Amino acid sequence: MFIDFYQRIRTLTIQSDEFIDNNEIELCLALLVERQYLLEQLKNLVSGDPTNNEQLSAFTSLLVWIQQQDIISNLKVVQLKEQSKQASTTQVKIKKALHHYKNIT
Numbered sequence: 001m002f003i004d005f006y007q008r009i010r011t012l013t014i015q016s017d018e019f020i021d022n023n024e025i026e027l028c029l030a031l032l033v034e035r036q037y038l039l040e041q042l043k044n045l046v047s048g049d050p051t052n053n054e055q056l057s058a059f060t061s062l063l064v065w066i067q068q069q070d071i072i073s074n075l076k077v078v079q080l081k082e083q084s085k086q087a088s089t090t091q092v093k094i095k096k097a098l099h100h101y102k103n104i105t
Contacts, residue, residue, distance in 0.1 A: 001045065002042070002045060002046070002055050002058075005038050005041060005042040005045065006042065006058065006059075006062060008038055009035055009038050009039060009042065009062065009066070010062070010065075012031045012032075012034055012035040012038070013035060013065075013066055013069050013070075014069075015031055016028045016031040016032055016035070016073065017069060017072070017073050017076075019031065020073050020076045020077060020080070021076065023080060025077070025080075039063075039066075042059060042062075043059070046059045
């Protein structure tokens with residue numbers, strides 16, 4: 001069961017990053033919600049047997065890996081936000097220019 005949770009969490013993390021790359025943020029959010037649920041289940045499983053140092057170590061490594069991946073994903077989301085903001089600003093400027101052009105003609 002531990003390995004199933006572990007692998008599914010890694011897969012969800014990778015898939016969520018792919019969704020960010022494809023600008024599908026809503027789908028990414030759904031995966032992150034599922035990942036959070038599985039992380040909580042895995043934490044409960046690991047904390048249920050405090051003598052299993054191997055699982056605890058693997059869980060800790062997984063959390064560190066997720067943290068590293070999330071930093072990269074977060075930077076991508078910030079870049080997408082900035083790109084969207086710039087595109088919106090450009091669109092407003094074009095709209096204003098067209099409006100002024102129409103008033104001149």
